[in-house]
Amino acid sequence: MLRSLKKNVRRVLEKLGILTPYDPPNYRGLIFADLKRRWPHLHGKKVLEIGPKDGKDSARLASLDPESLTMIDIPSDYTLNVTSSTMTVREKLPRWFQDLPCQNKSYREGNILYLPPEELLHLGQFDLIWCTGVLYHNPEPLRFLKRLFLLLNSGGRLILETSLTRHPRLKSHNCVEILWPKSELCLRVGADDQRLIPSLLVPEAEQSLSIQSNVSHLPSRKAVLSWMEMCGFNNIEEISIPIPDQARMALTAIKGDFDGFSYSNRGPSPSPYTIGQSL
Numbered sequence: 480m481l482r483s484l485k486k487n488v489r490r491v492l493e494k495l496g497i498l499t500p501y502d503p504p505n506y507r508g509l510i511f512a513d514l515k516r517r518w519p520h521l522h523g524k525k526v527l528e529i530g531p532k533d534g535k536d537s538a539r540l541a542s543l544d545p546e547s548l549t550m551i552d553i554p555s556d557y558t559l560n561v562t563s564s565t566m567t568v569r570e571k572l573p574r575w576f577q578d579l580p581c582q583n584k585s586y587r588e589g590n591i592l593y594l595p596p597e598e599l600l601h602l603g604q605f606d607l608i609w610c611t612g613v614l615y616h617n618p619e620p621l622r623f624l625k626r627l628f629l630l631l632n633s634g635g636r637l638i639l640e641t642s643l644t645r646h647p648r649l650k651s652h653n654c655v656e657i658l659w660p661k662s663e664l665c666l667r668v669g670a671d672d673q674r675l676i677p678s679l680l681v682p683e684a685e686q687s688l689s690i691q692s693n694v695s696h697l698p699s700r701k702a703v704l705s706w707m708e709m710c711g712f713n714n715i716e717e718i719s720i721p722i723p724d725q726a727r728m729a730l731t732a733i734k735g736d737f738d739g740f741s742y743s744n745r746g747p748s749p750s751p752y753t754i755g756q757s758l
């Protein structure tokens with residue numbers, strides 16, 4: 480109630496020109512500030528950004544003067560603009576690309592989760608992977624994270640930010656909410672999966688998340704941390720972001736030498752149930 484009142488007052492003040500419109504909250508700026516505290520510049524470092532979309536983080540990363548900046552995003556022909564329910568054809572090279580202050584920059588279209596292994600490896604090895612707002616669009620999140628792990632140099636850093644489940648009964652567990660329109664347990668309702676459909680189970684109306692048709696899984700916070708460990712990341716540290724109700728999380732982690740866990744309570748060692756290295 481109070482929140483929606485504040486929102487409306489803000490909108491009026493923005494219209495009157497008293498406040499500047501902004502994307503509240505600017506958590507990407509805060510994640511970048513955290514990176515800058517750890518690595519004030521990126522000299523000599525190869526950086527991969529996944530899903531740059533608007534290029535705002537690309538510009539931030541370029542400002543730290545990396546040795547190279549590689550960006551990869553889903554091919555434009557497959558990008559569905561869920562807010563307008565129309566297919567948007569994005570330019571092959573986004574308009575902001577040429578303005579990036581980086582000598583050695585490249586932009587590729589492709590799905591990092593499903594690129595053939597040889598094409599994935601052709602991207603190179605990186606010292607930093609920046610991946611915000613991407614994981615929950617991907618139907619195989621553990622495999623996605625393992626691919627990022629394999630693309631990092633030893634000692635390389637991942638910055639990951641993701642949306643989390645808002646489901647009041649799921650959020651405190653180590654689990655994943657699968658958003659599948661035909662499932663009864665899904666927060667989305669209705670046949671039209673092109674529309675933004677508010678969740679029915681979110682406790683307060685003003686907290687309601689508009690579940691987008693391109694969101695496939697919403698993990699709990701614990702699930703994300705588990706996946707990170709399962710892949711073999713260490714030094715996993717959460718980055719504090721001002722998102723109400725823990726609806727998103729950000730973290731940074733380092734690729735160590737550890738290869739990840741296998742599953743076995745008996746039987747052969749090493750277990751056949753490993754989290755594999757295959758791409």
Ligand SMILES: C[S@@+](CC[C@H](N)C(=O)[O-])C[C@H]1O[C@@H](n2cnc3c(N)ncnc32)[C@H](O)[C@@H]1O
Pocket residue numbers: 507529530531532533536551552553558589590591592593610611612613616617
């Ligand atoms: C919600 S936007 C996030 C944009 C920006 N990084 C941010 O934090 O706001 C998700 C972006 O990731 C891209 N994306 C999602 N899955 C991807 C994948 N598997 N490979 C490459 N890009 C992906 C989408 O096309 C889109 O541009």
